[in-house]
Amino acid sequence: MNQYDYIIVGSGIAGLYTSLLAREQGSVLILTKGSIDECNTKYAQGGIAAAIGHGDSAELHYRDTLSAGAGLCDPEAVRILVEEAPDRITDLINFGVPFDTMDGEVALAREAAHSVPRILHAGGDATGEHIEVTLSRMARLAKITILEYFLATEIIVEDGVVRGVRAFDCRTGSVEEFRSRAVILATGGGGRLFKFTTNPDIATCDGIALAYDAGAEITDMEFLQFHPTALRLPGVIPFLISEAVRGEGGILRNAEGRQFMFDYSPEGDLASRDIVARSILYEMNKTGSDRVFLDVTHLPPRKTSARFPQIYRFCLDHSLDITKTLIPIAPAAHYMMGGVKTNAWGETNIAGLFAAGEAACTGVHGANRLASNSLLEVVVFAKRILQRTEEALKPSELACQRSDKDYFYFRE
Ligand SMILES: Cc1cc2nc3c(=O)[nH]c(=O)nc-3n(C[C@H](O)[C@H](O)[C@H](O)COP(=O)(O)OP(=O)(O)OC[C@H]3O[C@@H](n4cnc5c(N)ncnc54)[C@H](O)[C@@H]3O)c2cc1C
Incomplete structure (x- = not known):
């Protein structure tokens, strides 16, 4: 049976975190082109930003983010980012991410262009590895279907609606078709397009190309950090x-x-x-x-x-x-600010197609991402994707008018 509620392409923080939330709503398949933990996430060092310290506030975080973004951030998206940050940090702690502590409280570091210390980290500079290992363990325990070494090669769109993904099985050489009600692209960035990059081999911009081929809007590709x-x-x-x-x-x-x-x-x-x-x-x-x-x-x-x-x-x-x-x-x-254009709920312009993480462009980073806002953007907006799809599953009047529940509807 190659039919799922959700297909998630990618197994970095965006893919794994989204899969754990999606599991609450239906069946989930993760397709990932390498081993589960080969991704940018694993290499994140500094940490994840959130205004949880004494003397800090969502307002300060908001201002620092806008100022780093060179006047090109989407202010509404940034407001969501900074205000929902503390709750998403709590989610990560509940999933078991072992953030470093000092005197019994979460330790906060300072990074460039942040006006106060607000970066949570784990294992000193091994934050990404701790997040990846914790979430991948949780995903395996949650009995999510995970297919490693499956390279997504096409998003299947029929009558303007996403129906699934075609993928190349790198071990057998065969191409398989997987059907779903929603596809969430969590394929990361494309640092490998450049000679000198901090990114691992997997960062080749695949999701953005797949989305573009399927007819999705792409935006801000000129902003590369x-x-x-x-x-x-x-x-x-x-x-x-x-x-x-x-x-x-x-x-x-x-x-x-x-x-x-x-x-x-x-x-x-x-x-x-x-x-x-x-x-x-x-x-x-x-x-x-x-x-x-x-x-x-x-x-x-x-x-x-x-x-x-x-x-x-x-x-x-x-x-x-x-x-x-x-x-x-x-x-x-290092990092792509641009990507598959989404609204504040992770929705693209194609019914049933969502994007999360570095592959997506929510508008929070503008022309220049503030340090440690990337991991945060992933969890804040991934959560919103699942809030949206949960809404679509409710038998509301609107849903009945607009959908036979065969797919997720969105975007007014
Ligand atoms: C060295 C380094 C340090 C960083 N430090 C920080 C930091 O301290 N704080 C911070 O906020 N951000 C940091 N970042 C940025 C942050 O790590 C990334 O933006 C974030 O991890 C992206 O997560 P993601 O899940 O979107 O993508 P990734 O973690 O890159 O995951 C992408 C996944 O998609 C899979 N994939 C790609 N294409 C396909 C395909 N065609 N088919 C199937 N699977 C596919 C990949 O195999 C991988 O599993 C750092 C980045 C790097 C490289």
Whole structure:
């Protein structure tokens, strides 16, 4: 039986979190083109933003998000993001995500362009891995059907309504058809389109291409975020050095060893990502170097290795002790602000087709995503997709007029 209520394409945080909520409403199939945990989510370091700390508020988070987005955020979507954030964090905690604590309270870190510490993290800089492992374990326990190594190749649309997905079984070479009432694209971004990227191999923009082929609206594709600080060592992948490192006091220096960020912004090393990435490029051009440096040698070594265990270990494995030596870095493609256009309920312009996570464009990030707002956007808007489909399942007058319940209706 290849018939489900929901087909979810992708098994990062967007796919898994959505699947756990969808399971409450019907049968769920996850199709994912690699192993379940191969995705951008697993590599997220800094954490997830939410205004839950003393002295913080949804209003402050709202303003920081708009300001980072360079005037191009959708203010209504941002309002939803910041106001629903605390409840979605509670959901993640209830699912078992082990956020770090300090003195019995959730520990909050500061990242660039956030006016206060508001980033929850897990395992120091291993937030994504903890989220992925926790949610994939839950999905398996929830008896959701998960087909790994199945590459979605086509969204099936009949008479303007989504009916399912065609997928290529990478292990047998056969193509299979799966039918459903709703398809949720959770296929992530496309950093791999660029030579230097922090993204893993799976990030090839598939969902956006599939949606486009099916007739869905795509938007804001010109907004691609380059993370300012990816490791730049010959023969080594551009491993991400989290923004939280500068949040803890890391300083950017040019090839001549000079601190330069205050030449470009009053926020100095804590300016927003786009400003820092551009400033680094200017400095690289000025000094004729293909890199600048991040300096944490003035921070207590124990603090650095305990707060950033993954980064510390990765660099050490490549003969770089960051507590003693400057870290060579350069910008790298990191995050797609644009994607499949959705409204505030994750709905696309095609009946039955939804998009969540990095593949979607809800409008919250504008031209430049505020650090750690991505994981948050996933959970806030994924929840809204399921609130919407739950509504559609209710036998309301409107639903009877507009749907024989064979598919989900939406968009006025
Ligand atoms: C190194 C790094 C660090 C980051 N740090 C942070 C951070 O600290 N905070 C933050 O908020 N954000 C961070 N981000 C961004 C954030 O991790 C991602 O935006 C988020 O995890 C995206 O989740 P997703 O579920 O939408 O996509 P992904 O996690 O990328 O999952 C996509 C899934 O879709 C599958 N897939 C793709 N195409 C197909 C297809 N055709 N058929 C079947 N399956 C398919 C993939 O195999 C994968 O399972 C970071 C990103 C990176 C790369």
